[in-house]
Amino acid sequence: MSLEQAPLPLGPSSWAIDAGPDPLAARQGLIGAPLARRDGPAKVTGEARYASEVRLDGMLYGALAFSTIPRGRIVAMDTSSAERAAGVALVMTHHNAPRLHSTVELGTAERAAAADELPVMQDDRIRWNGQPIAIVLAESQEQADHAASLIDATYQPEPAITRFDQARADARPPALYQGDPLRQTIGDPWTALAESPHTVDAVYTTPRHHHNAIEPHAVTLAWDGDELTVHDCPQAVTHLAWSLAQVFGIRQDQVHISAPYVGGGFGGKMLWQHQILAAAAARLSGRPVRVVLSREGVYRVVGGRTSTEQRVAIGAEDDGTFTSLVHTGVVATSRHNNVPEPFIKPARCLYATRNATFEVKRADLDMLANTFMRAPGEAVGTFALESAVDELADRMGVDPIELRLCNEPAVDPSSGKPFSARHLIEAYRAGAERFGWEARSPRPRARRDGEWLIGLGCATATYPYNRFPGGAARITINRNGDATVEVAAHEMGMGTGTVQSQVAAERLGLPVEKIIFVLGDSSLPGVVLAGGSQQTAAIGGAITAAHRELVGELLKLINCDSPLAGLHPDEVGTIPGGLGRLDDPSRSESYTAILAAAGVDTISAEATAPEGMEQLEWSMHSYGAQFCEVRVSVITGEIRVSRFLGSFDCGRIINARTAASQLRGGIVMGLGLALMEETQVDGRSGRIMNPSLADYHVPAHADVPDIEVMWTDIPDPHTPLGAHGVGEIGITGTAAAVANAVYNAIGVRVRDPPITPDKLLRHSPGR
Amino acid sequence: MVVNGRPVRLPEDPRVSLLDLLREHLGLTGTKKGCAQGACGACTVLVDGARILSCLALAVQYSGRSVLTIEGLAEDGQMGPVQRAFVDHDGFQCGYCTPGQICSAIGMATEIERGAPSHVTADLTGTVEASAAEIRERMSGNLCRCGAHNGIIAAIQAACGAGP
Ligand code: FES
Ligand code: FES
Numbered sequence: 001m002s003l004e005q006a007p008l009p010l011g012p013s014s015w016a017i018d019a020g021p022d023p024l025a026a027r028q029g030l031i032g033a034p035l036a037r038r039d040g041p042a043k044v045t046g047e048a049r050y051a052s053e054v055r056l057d058g059m060l061y062g063a064l065a066f067s068t069i070p071r072g073r074i075v076a077m078d079t080s081s082a083e084r085a086a087g088v089a090l091v092m093t094h095h096n097a098p099r100l101h102s103t104v105e106l107g108t109a110e111r112a113a114a115a116d117e118l119p120v121m122q123d124d125r126i127r128w129n130g131q132p133i134a135i136v137l138a139e140s141q142e143q144a145d146h147a148a149s150l151i152d153a154t155y156q157p158e159p160a161i162t163r164f165d166q167a168r169a170d171a172r173p174p175a176l177y178q179g180d181p182l183r184q185t186i187g188d189p190w191t192a193l194a195e196s197p198h199t200v201d202a203v204y205t206t207p208r209h210h211h212n213a214i215e216p217h218a219v220t221l222a223w224d225g226d227e228l229t230v231h232d233c234p235q236a237v238t239h240l241a242w243s244l245a246q247v248f249g250i251r252q253d254q255v256h257i258s259a260p261y262v263g264g265g266f267g268g269k270m271l272w273q274h275q276i277l278a279a280a281a282a283r284l285s286g287r288p289v290r291v292v293l294s295r296e297g298v299y300r301v302v303g304g305r306t307s308t309e310q311r312v313a314i315g316a317e318d319d320g321t322f323t324s325l326v327h328t329g330v331v332a333t334s335r336h337n338n339v340p341e342p343f344i345k346p347a348r349c350l351y352a353t354r355n356a357t358f359e360v361k362r363a364d365l366d367m368l369a370n371t372f373m374r375a376p377g378e379a380v381g382t383f384a385l386e387s388a389v390d391e392l393a394d395r396m397g398v399d400p401i402e403l404r405l406c407n408e409p410a411v412d413p414s415s416g417k418p419f420s421a422r423h424l425i426e427a428y429r430a431g432a433e434r435f436g437w438e439a440r441s442p443r444p445r446a447r448r449d450g451e452w453l454i455g456l457g458c459a460t461a462t463y464p465y466n467r468f469p470g471g472a473a474r475i476t477i478n479r480n481g482d483a484t485v486e487v488a489a490h491e492m493g494m495g496t497g498t499v500q501s502q503v504a505a506e507r508l509g510l511p512v513e514k515i516i517f518v519l520g521d522s523s524l525p526g527v528v529l530a531g532g533s534q535q536t537a538a539i540g541g542a543i544t545a546a547h548r549e550l551v552g553e554l555l556k557l558i559n560c561d562s563p564l565a566g567l568h569p570d571e572v573g574t575i576p577g578g579l580g581r582l583d584d585p586s587r588s589e590s591y592t593a594i595l596a597a598a599g600v601d602t603i604s605a606e607a608t609a610p611e612g613m614e615q616l617e618w619s620m621h622s623y624g625a626q627f628c629e630v631r632v633s634v635i636t637g638e639i640r641v642s643r644f645l646g647s648f649d650c651g652r653i654i655n656a657r658t659a660a661s662q663l664r665g666g667i668v669m670g671l672g673l674a675l676m677e678e679t680q681v682d683g684r685s686g687r688i689m690n691p692s693l694a695d696y697h698v699p700a701h702a703d704v705p706d707i708e709v710m711w712t713d714i715p716d717p718h719t720p721l722g723a724h725g726v727g728e729i730g731i732t733g734t735a736a737a738v739a740n741a742v743y744n745a746i747g748v749r750v751r752d753p754p755i756t757p758d759k760l761l762r763h764s765p766g767r
Numbered sequence: 768m769v770v771n772g773r774p775v776r777l778p779e780d781p782r783v784s785l786l787d788l789l790r791e792h793l794g795l796t797g798t799k800k801g802c803a804q805g806a807c808g809a810c811t812v813l814v815d816g817a818r819i820l821s822c823l824a825l826a827v828q829y830s831g832r833s834v835l836t837i838e839g840l841a842e843d844g845q846m847g848p849v850q851r852a853f854v855d856h857d858g859f860q861c862g863y864c865t866p867g868q869i870c871s872a873i874g875m876a877t878e879i880e881r882g883a884p885s886h887v888t889a890d891l892t893g894t895v896e897a898s899a900a901e902i903r904e905r906m907s908g909n910l911c912r913c914g915a916h917n918g919i920i921a922a923i924q925a926a927c928g929a930g931p
Binding site for chain 2: 036037039040043047048050053055140142146211212213215261262263264266292294295492494495657658660664667668692693694698699700701702704706730
């Protein structure tokens, strides 16, 4: 913060309709600065300690054995060889597991973190292929792995639904999903569609996906009486503490979760059976336990994004305006949970239309619970919707950007709410110019370089702004003018600690070096899920609230001869190193002077952010325009993404460097969705067939071109810092941009990603 | 075996991989385990200067060899040039693939210096340029799920000039 700037008023005390914009949103200085990650040196030197790297005295290593049938009963289990194997301390099965309380499914209680509410090793029932049936504890990992391989189970199988086409026949509406029935009809979409001069009506499918964080799920834990200390890698430390406490019948404050570093999450690092089994086995054995899932174990125990079958139909007038929009379909779910991939979310906010219908149905399989994965709903929903818009543009012979922009809604088309901030047109115009969109030929197969056909495609990205209840922070300032900010938040690669140090520094008027940001521990304030791209706003709102509280405490401390005496928090603002009167900045006091005069060493304040009322008033989303250039070999069908650009509208960017990496990271995962990612399931047995990084392909260096990202940087006037989270929007629209570019290159429309060479060659008209 | 310049004892259990020797026996947890199947590259270390996947190596095979891990790259507490370049170019997010990427990059640089060709090398007889395409090809065994690929390549390009 520079000296010339006027004092920065406090942030709003609420985010409801009459609240003004956050004064910080308009600040230059640290907000937006491309600071290097503060934890960078720890990560590049190997000093950063992840969950599987904490060593506890007397620790045992765990290994899991998995069921090989999808449904039925365990009728016999021979664990004798495993028990006799060298180094084995415990074999736990449903016969000797301690009795546990049920888990609580994520979304059904404020702090719930489990994917389902199935009993964990409490009975002889098998509910999915790959369910843990035993855990072995041994002195070394090698001994535990070997012993687990000796466990022999005999099953009585029962009929199971393991194919989507079987389950689909009984597809049904889901229970409310985050309060939403996932179905809505506006006007008369079917008549409007039938009467439209231009239509597209197609079915798109997307397969299952897995998060595949490079750090496998790992937990190192120990009991001390009824106190449980857990070194884990979750996206929700407080949720996890509460959830484990429920299972073991203890208080939340008896569970201590420590997770300073998380090696990637993407939605997958919540509460799954391995943590519960590790804690139960530790209790039984009386020793600390480490369980690190093998890569196969991650696929067996941790659910991923489920498959979808989506129909998109659009009707349009000659001038391109949409008369009807249909987005319906069926997603695979398990019998035991309620995460119906909400693929209709983009269609509900992107296009103006008087007639529309949106519906998600679920088809239940006997499989592991599916779960949230980066941009649940939007990642695959934009694939279908934005492919269909491109198909319509192609049929009508109009530019796909112009077709989109002539359907920009004035208000949210499904809720009728005003948009808090929507600058998609600006994002498209800027992106198209930068990318060189005008060089695109609307005709497929028009550009060629030897064996390579070259195509350009674009698609819209969108992801909601979220700020869940529970964001809280504690700020402590000491007599040296150093501030410690504590939040039960998470660093999984987003740069949370760096970004929020910038926010706190600017809020407090301190250099960023004076800020210590502490996160990743359940003993800290707040219930802050690292999900829904909400951390930036949730922590930003929490710091705003705690800062307001802190300023109040500081004003109480000062004595009557202070230039700030008698002032209300809203009459002062932040100046470098302290507070100044808003109406007369020359009258000010530094934090150190206030503390010294009062004779105290530190001052501390904690507060919870006000409820996310802004989300009730406005339709709040981030947007983006994704541009892709591909080269497709007419001989092999090989697809190379040669250029990619994402132009985003996601509020004020707090750190240009880490935000760019977040956006690029999302785009890279979108390239995987487009071109290679697929969790393959054997339809006969419901068993995942490619549970490894050799067989489940994710983008490698050679698959990733230089990705350019840019943003409008227009603050949202209704959010803390004017910011939106940027962790998920990058994956949205990306796969459609690739598919649209592939169509532009070779004239083949692939509606069932991954777009692999065989699918192109099968339909290609030849060389 | 020597690890980061210090002699170490080989494990008694012949099943112990070099990776587990480092992480579980020696407490050198900077080297990461992403798959234990040779598919992700997180466990890359340098053995006598060459990059290998330590999860696919049995520790006992490396008797008498010199192993360098991420912990051995910093000198006097100062980050080495490749490490610094990764910080400068934001060549990571969660940091879990990072030690493997860095060790792999150092091993790769010596392969390029030696003139070892890759799939994308046009001229198999000439010298090899450390172009972005060469680096991408040669680093493809090191997966990054956070999508830090651009930063990683930029960091390696910047550091390659300065040598490992
Ligand atoms: S851990 Fe060795 S390659 Fe993945
Ligand atoms: S930085 Fe997270 S996997 Fe590469």
